[in-house]
Amino acid sequence: MREVRKFYLLLHPRPAYIIGSGLVGERVNFMAASWVTPVAEEPPLVGVAIDVTSYTHELIIKYGEFTVNVLPLSRINDIYYFGSRSGRNEDKSSRLGYRKGSKVSAPVLLDAVGILECKVSHSIKANDVTFFIGEVVEAEADEEVFDERIGWKTLKAKIPLHNWGKLFYDIGRAHRVE
Numbered sequence: 001m002r003e004v005r006k007f008y009l010l011l012h013p014r015p016a017y018i019i020g021s022g023l024v025g026e027r028v029n030f031m032a033a034s035w036v037t038p039v040a041e042e043p044p045l046v047g048v049a050i051d052v053t054s055y056t057h058e059l060i061i062k063y064g065e066f067t068v069n070v071l072p073l074s075r076i077n078d079i080y081y082f083g084s085r086s087g088r089n090e091d092k093s094s095r096l097g098y099r100k101g102s103k104v105s106a107p108v109l110l111d112a113v114g115i116l117e118c119k120v121s122h123s124i125k126a127n128d129v130t131f132f133i134g135e136v137v138e139a140e141a142d143e144e145v146f147d148e149r150i151g152w153k154t155l156k157a158k159i160p161l162h163n164w165g166k167l168f169y170d171i172g173r174a175h176r177v178e
Contacts, residue, residue: 032083
């Protein structure tokens with residue numbers, strides 16, 4: 001074996017999400033993130049690691065809310081765009097349509113097949129990122145590609161997994177442990 005400097009690549013590929021931040025009607029931004037994880041079921045909590053220098057970080061600190069949007073693989077060009085440009089330098093929100101969340105004022109992408117609306121309950125500064133823990137106040141999914149009994153219908157949903165840079169995979173084949 002050889003040493004791996006970018007340790008986190010051992011934890012990839014991971015689902016690629018779009019984090020919505022800001023306040024609809026004022027300032028909004030979207031960024032790609034794969035460092036997203038469930039934290040607890042009761043109350044429902046989800047965590048996301050956000051670079052402290054990012055515009056998304058600034059908006060989450062200011063407004064205390066964020067959304068996690070799941071886009072299908074067919075939108076990988078948009079996912080890459082959201083992850084490779086700064087919202088401080090251009091209005092990324094004009095890339096896709098969005099609306100205000102049902103229970104939060106942060107933006108939700110109209111093309112999302114799954115959405116978590118979150119209110120920040122905790123934040124942990126960890127060097128170059130803040131790990132925001134949000135209470136999930138609303139969760140929605142397109143029933144054509146998601147079933148609460150089995151989760152994502154991966155052959156239909158084609159949820160993108162981000163490997164690194166411009167490389168994405170899809171989840172398309174299930175294997176059941178016997």
